[in-house]
Amino acid sequence: MIKLKLNGVSKAYGATKALSHADLEIEAGEVHVLLGSNGSGKSTLSKIVAGSVRPDAGEILLDGKPVTITGPQSARSHGIAIFYQELSLAAHRTVAENISLASLPSRAGIFVDGDALEERAQRYMALFDGVTGDGFSLDAVIEDLRADQRQLVEIIKALAIEASVIIFDEATSALDRAQVERFFEILRALKQKGRSIIFISHRMDEIFAIGDRATVIRDGQIVGTKRIADTSPSEIITMMVGGHDETDAKAVEHHAPTGAAALALSVKNLGGRGFGDVSFDVRKGEILGFGGLHGQGQSAVLKALFGAAPPTSGSVELDGKPLNPANPRAMIRQGVAYVSGDRAREGVVTGRPILENVMPIHYLRDRMILAHPPASARKALPALQALRTKFAGLGFPISSLSGGNQQKVVIARWLIDRPAVLLLDDPTKGIDLSAKADLFALIRKLAEEGMGIVLYASEDAELLDNADRILVFNGGAVRRELTGTARTRYNLYQAAYEAA
């Protein structure tokens, strides 16, 4: 019996088609897995079902009847619940309160019914008895809990809605083995009751352990649906890659310097928030790629190396000298550069002139006190020209530029005094194609001049085209290294979905 059906559902953000004409059927009593690479549209699809995104076109049928889901509350009233990856908990409130946040039991509709609240929380928490770990209780405050325990609260919160369709988007990322096993037992019990589960995970082993059917999405289109029992991980990855571009990596021309080249950066057993035990070397003249699905620790490692979120363990060497990434200021002085993909928040100084956006790094590295605009302009212009930045004048506000040119201004900062290592944290997010081309041409040139470069790109093609070596991240750790001709889309996806 088909519980939920999507007919030709589409959603576009500006010119980007996040989802086009998606047809999907979810049966009652099944665990339906959604798979796809970064930006394939699986998040958009689950958000549409959960009501937090309104589709541009198409219809949604629940039990065969068309429904309009106007928002999360409306989704809930239709019996649809979603597990949010994080941050939907009230940090200062107790576990019991958080579990019932969506529908606090009340007396006379005004006073919170404390007894009912506890009774209900107790009932759901019992599901995870024995695997929750120390300090997990009804009256524990969320901010005192460990990451895995918070995730259990999120799961319990989704379960407590008693919805007939539940979406779990990366619900197991922080859980340990025993917790995952228990969670799967709960899911199986829900299946018995005829509930439908939409399950998103980046662990192939989990997908094969719990899934009944899997639907692959690529570039906003549904590629196909397979019974898990009739398929294999490699078939699924081939579907995600799309048959035609198996060898699309320009991998063959191998720029990377030989093993003889000196190390620019050496990282050993680095650990911090969101990653652990990460080790790698970057040679001078090399572009090292970070790959994998979103949020697997790639950005966290780069931010840690730049001192913006200092690491808690491990050691870093720059040019053979030990380095302590305490804060960005210290790192900039040592010759480490970082470009964030989050331009609006971490890149541009909004409302200030282009010149002031180019100069801060030079002011810092040269320990300057006075800012003499003509002298600054003489430094800034060549840096901006190296990236073919288009601008009307250095005195114009940076907000007068397009996104791509704004990002070029931010990168130009680092070109006045050349750093030894350049960390690029998804630098092309939301910039146009020609700007991307200019950017990657420059990065290659910088590498050839001897800079060590680390590139995290959420777009796989950028990584395959530009990185000499790729480290694939999963769950905050490096799972595989792809070199030479092994740098293919297939290998990238396979490693990204590999068991943690």
Next chain:
Amino acid sequence: MSDAATPSHSPAAAARIVEFAKQPLVVALILVAALLYLGETLSPGFASGQQIMRLLIVAALLGIVAAGQNLVVLGGREGIDLSVGGVVSLSAIVAGNLMAGENAGIPLAIVACIATGALFGLFNGIGVTLLRIPPLVMTLGMLGVLQGLLVVIRQGIPSGRAAPGLADFVSQPFLFGVPGILWLWVVIGLLMAFLLGRTVFGHRIYAIGSNEQAAYMAGVPVKAARIALFVLSGVFAAIAGICLLGYSGSSFANVGEQYMLPSIIAVVFGGTPLSGGKGGYTGTMAGALLLVILQSILVTINIDESGRQMVFGITLLVLMLFYGRGRSMRA
């Protein structure tokens, strides 16, 4: 989307005038002229040369306090210094007691006052940055401390007197018939323009005020810079306190209280939004002048102190409607 930032086509002359007239500084200057005219109409002699000179002296006192306020507000993150009035009072008392009517005491008084102002600014800065107390709360608390301190200091100790040299500096012609305090104000104006426009520190103030996270990622020492802003605010308030002593002859408790609200209004009127990151001191100078004239008109038409406070409060709220909403205030 166009890649190049094309300069907009030159607008018609009329539109350009409207655009020009919309600038906060221009608005302020037009209002200054209008208020002077209004004052002259209400009370002939209001806009006489001597009277204008007196207004300028009072405006300079406010303008010097507002310089520090302006810096703190520019630094963003809801930067505001409510303790300036307390520092002005304390500085006036310290200066009065140290110089005790003698010119010889002036240098020591200046050094001691500036050190005192810097110290309280440092406390504010440390509280706001390292202890993460919101500026509003931190500086309001500091104001309370200063008010208590003023009461303690004045017990048993005679109120000090201004040295004649200081009094002359503030109210008598000093150079080209203009009192010294106005020259001081001009110098402070030039220094502020230089600091904000031509120093790395100035650029960093704007960077912190407009996007603190981006500034941090570009190596700006955010906390140190913000502490420096509060220290400067304390120093400017202390300088104003010394000048105020010269203006009034002797110090009395809470003489500086009247500066808290007007210093904020002058900043906002001058085109620096309370969210920070843009604006400058030139506008603030015009704002200070404007407020002083407004105050004088209110006195002329016999509105008492409480009435004037209400007018000021309402002025600030009205200003917020026009200028304060450019950017929503977020932490």
